[in-house]
Amino acid sequence: MADEVVLNEPRDGYRVITLNRPERLNAFNPAMHAALRQALDAAAADESCRALILTGAGRGFCAGQDLSDRDFRAGEIPDLSATLDTLYNPLVRQLRDLPMPVVCAVNGVAAGAGANIALACDIVLAARSARFIQAFARIGLVPDSGGTWLLPRLVGRARARALALLAEPVPAPQAEAWGMIWRAVEDESLMAEAHQLAAHLAVQPTAGLALIKQALDAAETNDLDAQLDLERDLQGRAGRSPDYAEGVAAFLEKRPPRFSGRA
Numbered sequence: 001m002a003d004e005v006v007l008n009e010p011r012d013g014y015r016v017i018t019l020n021r022p023e024r025l026n027a028f029n030p031a032m033h034a035a036l037r038q039a040l041d042a043a044a045a046d047e048s049c050r051a052l053i054l055t056g057a058g059r060g061f062c063a064g065q066d067l068s069d070r071d072f073r074a075g076e077i078p079d080l081s082a083t084l085d086t087l088y089n090p091l092v093r094q095l096r097d098l099p100m101p102v103v104c105a106v107n108g109v110a111a112g113a114g115a116n117i118a119l120a121c122d123i124v125l126a127a128r129s130a131r132f133i134q135a136f137a138r139i140g141l142v143p144d145s146g147g148t149w150l151l152p153r154l155v156g157r158a159r160a161r162a163l164a165l166l167a168e169p170v171p172a173p174q175a176e177a178w179g180m181i182w183r184a185v186e187d188e189s190l191m192a193e194a195h196q197l198a199a200h201l202a203v204q205p206t207a208g209l210a211l212i213k214q215a216l217d218a219a220e221t222n223d224l225d226a227q228l229d230l231e232r233d234l235q236g237r238a239g240r241s242p243d244y245a246e247g248v249a250a251f252l253e254k255r256p257p258r259f260s261g262r263a
């Protein structure tokens with residue numbers, strides 16, 4: 001297991017996916033991209049998996065692209081558009097489209113694409129000692145993996161610009177104060193809190209939560225009129241789900257609901 005670049009651990013109702021190249025702060029190489037995509041595919045295909053935790057092994061969450069794969073001494077001029085097209089963009093799309101909530105447990109530094117992949121998750125918890133760095137400008141690149149889209153929406157235009165242009169680290173408590181992440185927690189309690197959240201989400205109306213994700217994603221580009229129409233359509237689907245009937249019955253019978261998670 002120590003030589004697997006992504007660990008995929010099933011728990012009761014959810015999975016823990018761990019980036020596992022700690023000697024490089026879990027920087028992405030092609031093998032880690034492939035293993036992560038495969039782990040996400042497996043989770044999406046598993047009906048019993050109703051939430052995910054994404055975290056990193058060792059002292060970092062993810063340092064973005066593995067820069068030791070970029071050897072200019074060999075005369076290579078990498079085609080970074082192709083890397084984004086084939087590796088990072090499909091990964092971000094896959095993460096956003098998963099039919100269950102993803103809790104990102106940011107255990108340490110999250111830099112470059114590593115920061116933006118964390119921010120693309122549904123609920124971001126971070127250890128107080130973790131930091132987020134839009135490291136791209138330090139090496140002449142543009143924030144990718146959705147960073148230029150996500151950051152202004154999360155922290156506003158002024159902060160997004162300064163973060164991208166200065167590439168300064170944002171400590172987790174600051175990220176929480178700015179609304180960039182859900183919560184910064186004590187380092188020692190990070191994983192316990194992530195498990196608690198995932199276990200809670202794993203017994204919620206999963207299909208309904210997927211519709212909520214869909215509505216909030218669409219709201220980023222829809223006008224109010226279009227969003228009202230979408231809410232009508234999604235609510236129609238939610239209202240036909242067995243979990244809606246169960247939620248109402250549980251409320252009326254004054255008992256905890258037993259959600260199946262199905263549509």
Ligand code: T3D
Pocket residue numbers: 023024025027063064065066067068070080083084109111112113114133135136138139141144
């Ligand atoms: O290329 C494309 O396909 C386009 C896509 C780009 C997406 C991107 O993510 S571009 C941005 C790439 N990432 C970075 O520029 C971040 C580089 N890393 C750092 O700036 C620092 O390591 C950190 C700020 C993240 C952490 O600093 P620190 O002082 O805590 O740790 P460190 O000593 O720098 O790193 C520890 C080890 O991890 C070290 O190895 P060593 O010396 O112990 O053998 C370091 O070289 C290695 N490491 C860290 N980041 C990377 C890395 N090795 C390869 N690639 C990395 N990105």
